[in-house]
Amino acid sequence: VTIRRVLIANRGEIAVRIIRACHELGMEAVAIYSDADEQALHVKLADHAVRVGPPSAAKSYLSIEAVLGAAREMNVAAVHPGYGFLSENARFAREVIAAGFIWVGPAPDIIELMGDKAAAREAAMQAGLPVVRGTGIVEDVSVAASAAAALGYPVLLKAAAGGGGRGIRRVDSEAGLEEAFAQAQREVVAAFGETGLYLEKALLDVRHVEIQVLADSQGGVIHLFERDCSLQRRRQKLIEETPAPLLSGDCREAMCTAAVKLARSVGYTSAGTVEFLVDEDESFYFIEMNTRIQVEHGISEMLTGIDLVRHQLLIAYGEPLGIDQEDVVSAGAVIEIRINAEDPDNGFMGSPGRLELCRFAAGPGVRIDSGVEQESEIQPFYDSMIAKVMVHAEDRPAAIARALRALAETHIEGVQTTVRFGSRVLATPEFRDGRYSTSTIERLLEEWAG
Ligand code: ADP
Ligand code: ADP
Ligand code: MG
DSSP: OOOEEEEEEEOOOHHHHHHHHHHTTOOOEEEEEEEETTTTTHHHSSSEEEEEEESSSGGGOHHHHHHHHHEEEEEEEEEEEOSTTTTTOOHHHHHHHHTTEESSSSHHHHHHHHHHHHHHHHHHTTTTBBBBBBEEESSHHHHHHHHHHHOOOSOOOOOEEEEETEEEEEEEHHHHHHHHHHHHHHHHHHHHSSSEEEEOOOOSOOOEEEEEEEEESSSSSSEEEEEEEEEEETTEEEEEEEOOOOOOOOHHHHHHHHHHHHHHHTTTOOOEEEEEETTOOOOEEEEEOOOOTTTTHHHHHHOOOOOOHHHHHHHHTOOOOOOOOOOOOOEEEEEEEEEEEGGGGGTEEOOOEEEEEEEESTTTTTEEEEEEEEOOOOSSOSSEEEEEEEEEEEEHHHHHHHHHHHHHHHHESSSSSSSHHHHHHSSSSSHHTTTTTTHHHHHHHHHHHH
């Protein structure tokens, strides 16, 4: 093997992000690509690139055989999975390790534990964390009905293997439960394979606040504070920020402590995120743990100056963290707007096509993580996110002004994007005052439509 050669089992902006970290560490980056991505930016920036199959993700980026084949062919030392695709696939992690490669992520058993969201709730409870009131796996409708009655409607029916905002269904009354249960079972098996369903009380007017953790294999665990990811559409994050506005210092500290406690109790290593919902009284409840680098990791990097992907790689190579919690300092305010190739005026329908013009913002406090450039072709086969606009400033009002400036400088032609939609959200009183919840975007969309 070539000791410092890393295979990046992903595409798009996260592949580019990991290539950059590899290069800064003096490591070689090997990209993989499907036929649709032959001209993609991540392929151009990597030191080597291997074709893994046709455009269909199932036959390329999701093919364990093809990805492992590329790793063998290129004699890599390590495999970084990014997010999405195979990143939370414990079988893939096991096969990577069995083939003799370093896996850049937590141990497969932990991926498996947290990948089962019902089991993750158990693990969180065992570690003493508050969880949303709910159940374990409910075997059938009648069990679900009595559990839901005890919890009180509305409830959420969740797929244990769900992710990316999918596999969750709200049920408002017993009358809707039977159909929802049957539908969920069908859909969920199609999307995630064999998986159980569990129930949670649906919390209303809550915020999604998550804690970034980083752990080495010598027992060192730190957190990098929180991110507020409440601004979501269909349970998918659109805008994130840190620090979470209006969150009290006590609540922040309690959540950070809880996240570190969970990481320690399961023997976590690498970067991970513990997700919570926070209600108006600042009671917080664990919902899940993501055992990978997250889309919105960059805002925590800007806030603290700690490079999460660099540390993921170093930790995977067995190095100690070398950062004490006291050294992690939060400075200023950071906001991220996800730029998706979608048409907000048309139900956020995907908008593939060629980028006739692609000019991103720059200047003080601006970071753009993107997987595209001018002339890139936005593919219909994959995720619609094409870039993340992140800004850092001294305080939140300055960060908002900077974010609006950065979005105004962003010019993308050839496809529809969420750039203007992002500016519009940032300009609302809800955002300016930091008074928003997970239902704010959908409420705004209704208001703007009517
Ligand atoms: P983040 O907080 O990092 O955005 P998400 O859960 O939204 O986390 O997922 C990030 C990426 O991973 C998205 O591209 C999403 O589509 C994908 N993803 C996450 N979980 C799954 C899953 N179980 N199956 C398929 N895709 C997933
Ligand atoms: P995923 O694995 O798809 O990321 P999560 O369990 O993290 O699923 O939930 C995704 C989003 O759904 C949350 O950020 C939140 O907006 C909403 N959500 C999840 N659980 C609840 C709940 N019990 N009550 C209200 N909203 C919830
Ligand atoms: Mg989640």
